[in-house]
Amino acid sequence: MARPEKILKYCPSCGSGLFKPDSPKSFHCSSCGFKFFINSAAAVAAVIENDAGEILLTVRGVEPAIGALDLPGGFVDPMESGEEALKREVKEELNLDVSEMQYLISYPNEYIYNGYSVFTTDYGYACKVKNFDNIKVADDIADFQFFNPKEIDFNKISSNSIKKILKFYLSEKK
Structure with missing residues (x-):
């Protein structure tokens, strides 16, 4: 359940539910076109x-x-x-x-x-x-x-x- 594609359901830009994974490391909103990438955090x-x-x-x-x-x-x-x-x-x-x-x-x-x-x-x-x-x-x-x-x-x-x-x-x- 922890993976981003299981958790992230709404576009952070417009709030649309048309926010879907389009690769193993990114999401795309079909409503507003916002592209969101899953990047590594530094520790x-x-x-x-x-x-x-x-x-x-x-x-x-x-x-x-x-x-x-x-x-x-x-x-x-x-x-x-x-x-x-x-x-x-x-x-x-x-x-x-x-x-x-x-x-x-x-x-x-x-x-x-x-x-x-x-x-x-x-x-x-x-x-x-x-x-x-x-x-x-x-x-x-x-x-x-x-x-x-x-x-x-x-x-x-x-x-x-x-x-x-x-x-x-x-x-x-x-």
Whole structure:
């Protein structure tokens, strides 16, 4: 039920019910001619290690995948760069200040929110933070924990894109 063609029934321009999919990624309104595209939203994820080489994972406090392990991060706001979004999200979620970041890789994802598929491109970054002195959970996370990379249970990770970002990061470290 989450796919756009199952949810979007009326033209956002004129309100007509003559708003139909005309490809797997677009809709067309026969009444006013409005064309609507389903595009990927940008999201960011931070891989952060402590001095012991453990990876910081958060526990999702909201759906989708409430209770699952995740990387700190979130959606890129309109007119915000990925790097700005990463710094903002890490600050909002954990009260940490990113001091360095390096782009890793991106993967597609389907984020189902309130019964609607939001297609994302999740950009992974390896990050360093100034320190962990004032770390605290906030925003949409319930908890955090540092994991030895060999002890991460990938079955408990929130999404395939986050699993892939983590696995890529760990493979690059070898």
